[in-house]
Amino acid sequence: MTRILSKLILSLAWLLLLTGCKSRLAPARLFESRNTEIHSSEELLNVPDYILQPNDVIGMEIYTNKGLPLLPSGETMQQSKIQETDYIINKDGFANFPILGWIKASGKTLDQLRDTLSMCYAQFFVDPYVNVFLKNRYILVFNGVKDQKAIVIPYNSSALTLLQTIAQAGGLNNARSNSIQLIRKISKQESAKIYSIDLSTSKNLPYAYIKLLPGDIIVLNDHSWKLYDFVTQLSPWLTVITTTLLIISYFKP
16 A cells, blocks of 8 residues: 555656646746847937936936036035926926926927026026936846846936946846847837847947937846756756656566
8 A cells, every 4th residue: 555655646746747847947037039039230329319208207407607616616516506306297298397387398308408498597597507317217237147137227318328337237247248138119109129239349339339218128148048048948857757767667567
């Protein structure tokens, strides 16, 4: 009776192992499907600036006298600063700014909005210097390690480049410089596009300075992925084969 019970337990363990293989072999990393369409990275060389839209949160700083008093000391800087706070673009595309009231912001770039505000505030202040930036948009960087921990980089400047973002995320570390993925979704109407960027050669240096957009996702692929994938895929099947041989030898008279 004990021998029969042992055989049943071994058989059950073998079946559970088989059913668990699929979940163990399932991809654990993001955006690794080999069936994904890769778009030409040349599209990234001429990217328009980000266009402000409803629900964007804008940070604004205003200084008088073209900001020149900022240079001598921090105390003078605080005295020359007129305003620093957050402004939300409403569903109609307007934001409520101090003194000016409701100003159309949606549909403009950050530079265009800055120029508009500078011109408007010139009616109230001497040579105003206006700085505007986004406060609720980010870029995600998956830094190439096996657990793919994401690093969040605030998008506060339209001049943010790929190289700057990778540096802020801690550099390439063990990632492959010839296989950097950039995932971008321009609008709700368009599907996300995946680009593969090679920064291993000097001829591709212009791609290091491509402008990023809010919502971009950068994936830095680890050097060890191929070996890690092979071992991960092979390990459960070796366990199945070993267990099967063990069961056969156990049942064998």
